[in-house]
Amino acid sequence: MDCKLCKLPTPVPPIKSGDHEFCCIGCREVYKHFGDDVFVARSQKPSAIEAITPEGTEVFFKIDGMHCSSCEILIERIAENIDGVLSAASNYATSTAKIIYDRAVTDETKLVELLSVTGYKARHCSDASSPDDDNRALLRVITATSLSAVIMMLYLAFFYPTNLGLVDVNDLKPMNWLAFRAAPNAMLVLTTILVFYVAAPIFRGGLIGLRTGVLNMDNLLSIAILSSYGYSVSQLYAGSHDLYFDITAAIVTVVTYGRYFERGARAKATKELSNLMQAWTPVARIKENGTYKQCSIDELKPGAHVFVLHNEPVPVDGIIMNGQAAIDESLMTGEPFPVTRNQGDKVYGGAVVVEGSIEIQVGQEIESQMDVLAHILWNIQSSSGHKRGLADRIARIFVPAVLLLAVIVTGGSLMAGLTPEAAFLSGLATLIVSCPCTFGLAIPLATATGVSTGLRRGIIITSADTFEKPVHFDTIAIDKTGTLSTGNMSVQDIIGNDEMIKYGAAVERLSSHPIAEAIARLDHQLSASDLTIHPGRGAVAMVEDRQVGVGSRQLFATLQWQIDPEITASAIKAANEAGNGQSVISYVGWNGQAHGAILTRDQSRPHWQAIVDRLKKTSRVALLSGAEHASEYHSHIDEVFTGVPPEAKAAVIRGLLAKGSVAMIGDGSNDAPALAAADLGIAFGAPTVLAADAADVIIPGDRLEKIFDAFEIIATTRTRIRQNLGWALLYNAIAIPLALSGHINPLFAALAMSSSSLLVVWNSSRPIAKSSLPTSPIEPEINIQNQIKMRSVKV
């Protein structure tokens, strides 16, 4: 045994206190004195902290004033020092922070206040950014431009001609006062303004770097600016004509410009999300004692009826009880056309009623698709992606290394007998030319653009890691129900009486399975409670004090309920009449026996052949189906796995993984394990939290062809990240040796460094082209729900 406290071996017999064993009296006394705190402290070493996911309330903030990746570290550190904060993560590219806090200790308002320190300003994610900040940044750019223009003119008139040897210094004698007194002092004043006003954010960044112990570009720039400025000032008072105010001005101006554009690019990359959140402040209208009143979502009770009028957003997910409306679901699905939703259809919180008005009933869980969506998105945007790995590590050692190089080169040049000016200039150039920011920007900005582009096209990328995944797959596995088929089951045949239909519909209304949704549409009179879902088999719930089960033969076997062979016979007969074996039989029963059966059938997604053909150009296509037969798909698909229950799908994927890389496309809830098992999981359908956890990409709505767009976005972003990193390495590998050897002057160095950053910013933020592969002409969706009206009911 090892000592509970210090892990050294214990003697035999060990020294005990309570249940714990210690190696020595000392350790035992420490434990007796401090209690369990001593173990807590031991386990809370940095490596362990990340593994613990604390339980708490999650909140997202926009943080103004973040301008480098050191800020991520500082913000996280500030947040974690606040009482009640359990964990914090932040992302510089999106200026977002995620805080998990203990509601008993603190609240959001306090957090906003406590986070708004050292130049940061936190605000709720739904608050608009303050235009002040934009104006201030612009004012800095304008000041920098105009002041450096004046400084450059003075240099052109009085300094460059003599520096370059075009004019002899003695020729300036006639305008002695102007050239040696007025011009240098004017430049001193102008440069001072540049250094202390325009460059203030750079110094602030430098201080943040110092505070966090992770040096950044701002540290290098601050040293360069201050040393060139200080050197020039001392030269000025020494009466020398060798002044480097031009270099100071150039660094400040070029960097300020670069930052301004970078800021714009970052704002653009996160605009989608900001717009999305600002529009979302839901209020529910309910009927109470005959009058309508508005209330917040939190006040709603399960099963409440909510009324949504023309031009209003649907506040929560629910099922239409009354009315019919055209609904714009573009926020959830990226689908630009409004769709018609009728009584019995599901509507999502966050969709907007464009025409008509509806009364909806909320389910057991009061949730809104919009909140789920927002949660998923904020999560991606606020995590800085700790897997940045290499780039992050490079950036961390990069700055100290450059500083060291600059010192060595300056000292070396001096010792080698160069003039102090030459030594100073090559040291300065080394500081300025190196560009660690390209490393810092390379991944986060490209990722933010990828996520944002996806969002605009109705594709949700759930984690930054997705962009690090391969884009070619040996096998693409597709789930049948809900993916290759529409998943909109329709009732084909009914064996049984009205009572059976009523009961069946009541139970199924609580479940979200496609079959359940079809059956639920049959009737709206009764309501059920105490639902138990048997995954892949069916559901059981209480209706009018009866336990009613709806589901497959296996469900009834599990419950040990009887199925009358007559019902089975007529169900199979009806299924066979339909032909191709796609029908699903759901038995409905209570009091220990089946009272009837409902046959539902699935429909192939329109144009599925075209989509499969396109996938087959690059990969083998496999189909996974829970049904026993999938005959109509055989001809098109390379490999068909039938009769795979939901829990076995992951195993099938693992089998495929043994042969090569696999992408899985399936629905986010039933296929979650399979999606998680695959190299790339694409969840098709509603963006649920479960789907976001399991899948790398979520495609809401019913446009399967969007997977190509998703592939395109991932591939392009991945290419860009690599280009950026490649460029950063190449640039620094060439520029730093040149600067060290004194071939680059500081002015050019400042330009080169800023252009390099801007190149990366531009490359990351340029729009991603739409999938270039030929697309099949796909018409706007056919409203399958309408077909339910044509159902035949046999009693």
Add this chain to the structure above:
Amino acid sequence: MEFTFYYTAIVIGLLGSTHCLGMCGGIVGALDVNAGKTDQKGLTRISRHLAYNAGRIISYSIAGGIAGFIGLLAADFSLGSAAPFGRFIAGLFMIALGLYLADWWRVLTIVEKAGMHSWKKIQPLGQRFLPAKTPMQAFGLGLVWGWLPCGLVYSVLALAAATTSPLNGALIMFSFGIGTLPMLIVMGATATQLMKLVRHPVIRQLTGASITLLGLYICMTALSH
């Protein structure tokens, strides 16, 4: 002679403290937990740790002074003949410590148990300083915890007694305390890696063996007088 003693005390502190890393790390960690989230700023935290260690070292020095005084009394009563004897005892203590650290023979546990009597009287005082949020409280806690029954401390106390001078005894214990500082301060930063290293049996046996040899050397010098 005294120089050898100081040197030995520092070495014991330096090597021996690897043994206590887990334990003292627990105390230091508990200080942080006690202080809660609010007081984790770098400066407060460091000054709290420093204050704790300062308290501990002051207690050691006082104990060293007392031990030196006892040594002086013994030497006076025996008219000087006890001095080499005291050094020999100190050497034996160090050998025992070395064997203990190497986990070869835990004879020193007996002495630790004997120390429990006084510790039981002192320990409740420590409760007053809990939770140790301010550096002053941490200092007080250090003062109390300096008296923890610890084989390491007792061995060096034997050395302090062997100097037969309260002042030298106090200085010996002070040197020992200083010797323990590097490990305990470094441990805040790189705890996990360091812990793995010092827990390694080879490292522990090497440490133990070196201290045993030091003890043997002191015994031999005592005999040769």
